[in-house]
Amino acid sequence: MQIEIEYGTQVRVASGVTREKIETPEGSTAAELLARLLTAHDGALAPWITADGQPRPGLLVFINDQSPASLQNALLRHGDHVALMTLVSGG
Amino acid sequence: MANQVPKTITPEELDIYQWQLWVSDFGLAGQEKLRQSSVLVSRLGGLGGLVAYQLAAAGVGKLVLAHAGNVKPSDLNRQLLMTHDWIGKPRIESAQRRLSELNPRVEIVAVNANVHDDNAAELVSQVDLVVDCAPLFEERLAMNRAAVNARKPVVECAMYDLEASLTSVVPGQTPCLACLTPTPPTAWRREFPVFGAVSGTVGCMAAMEVIKILAGFGEPLLGTLLTMDLRSMQFRRRGISRREDCEVCGPLWPSVQAPDA
Numbered sequence: 001m002q003i004e005i006e007y008g009t010q011v012r013v014a015s016g017v018t019r020e021k022i023e024t025p026e027g028s029t030a031a032e033l034l035a036r037l038l039t040a041h042d043g044a045l046a047p048w049i050t051a052d053g054q055p056r057p058g059l060l061v062f063i064n065d066q067s068p069a070s071l072q073n074a075l076l077r078h079g080d081h082v083a084l085m086t087l088v089s090g091g
Numbered sequence: 092m093a094n095q096v097p098k099t100i101t102p103e104e105l106d107i108y109q110w111q112l113w114v115s116d117f118g119l120a121g122q123e124k125l126r127q128s129s130v131l132v133s134r135l136g137g138l139g140g141l142v143a144y145q146l147a148a149a150g151v152g153k154l155v156l157a158h159a160g161n162v163k164p165s166d167l168n169r170q171l172l173m174t175h176d177w178i179g180k181p182r183i184e185s186a187q188r189r190l191s192e193l194n195p196r197v198e199i200v201a202v203n204a205n206v207h208d209d210n211a212a213e214l215v216s217q218v219d220l221v222v223d224c225a226p227l228f229e230e231r232l233a234m235n236r237a238a239v240n241a242r243k244p245v246v247e248c249a250m251y252d253l254e255a256s257l258t259s260v261v262p263g264q265t266p267c268l269a270c271l272t273p274t275p276p277t278a279w280r281r282e283f284p285v286f287g288a289v290s291g292t293v294g295c296m297a298a299m300e301v302i303k304i305l306a307g308f309g310e311p312l313l314g315t316l317l318t319m320d321l322r323s324m325q326f327r328r329r330g331i332s333r334r335e336d337c338e339v340c341g342p343l344w345p346s347v348q349a350p351d352a
Contacts, residue, residue, distance in 0.1 A: 008318065009251045048278060058228075058272050059276075060316075062329045087249065087272055087276060088251035088279070089228060090137065091282070091283065091290075
């Protein structure tokens with residue numbers, strides 16, 4: 001199935017892309033998707049994603065513009081829009 | 092029938108605030124609420140300076156402003172309360188001077204310090220609402236904790252590059268900052284790319300959130316993170332969820348009772 005990924009703030013800069021489409025197996029969870037993205041971007045997202053697809057502090061994940069309670073339990077569906085961005089601040 | 096003019100609104104103020112008094116669901120009642128309200132703005136940089144400027148212009152009664160340090164040349168692309176002639180002098184003095192010139196009716200409490208664990212509760216106790224514009228998450232989380240403990244609303248605004256975000260926290264009704272990150276993000280850097288036009292945009296929007304919450308009209312961003320990308324001019328509203336084990340705001344939420352066996 002195909003998932004549309006949107007990157008914002010620091011992860012946009014680290015990944016070098018704003019949007020991309022990723023193929024994932026049917027029944028993938030959001031955590032599995034994050035682990036796949038970590039590999040797809042050669043570890044550039046390692047400051048925000050652990051090897052098992054868990055977000056590090058400061059990473060925000062939205063599925064269809066809603067933050068899931070748990071990435072491990074969040075099953076993805078074909079055509080879902082997943083946004084990754086980091087919390088930022090002022091200055 | 093004409094509205095009764097509250098005794099505390101003077102004819103001079105009616106003139107000054109005339110254009111916003113024409114906002115139908117704000118009016119004199121809203122202006123009186125603003126006049127009687129107090130707001131803490133944490134840091135007066137690109138974001139906080141614009142928040143404070145708009146709140147002073149709108150007639151908020153009292154601003155408590157917290158910002159340490161002296162004006163640097165690298166502040167001046169976005170920190171519009173700071174001026175070239177004040178380089179090397181305290182930021183808080185430049186901010187106080189500029190705000191007093193704009194609206195001398197506003198009471199300004201200038202604090203030459205940043206928010207931290209030891210002063211957050213005392214600063215928050217002086218106001219009705221807090222605006223978080225600080226660059227360090229240690230400051231932001233300290234103020235979040237103090238505001239949630241005091242049941243005071245917080246407007247959270249932030250920026251990076253050509254992107255920005257905004258949400259409003261009402262303790263016990265919405266997620267708080269610690270729900271989004273219980274600890275400071277290790278990959279965050281205190282200095283980052285940004286234009287003054289980006290900080291100005293989200294700073295003005297944050298001020299509008301404050302005015303809506305204080306005056307009780309419109310629809311604040313409760314449980315919603317507004318993200319904006321000014322490179323593509325895309326704005327999105329995204330739902331944010333509270334963390335059930337949040338150590339800061341968790342105790343304010345009613346616990347879910349297990350059904351009887």
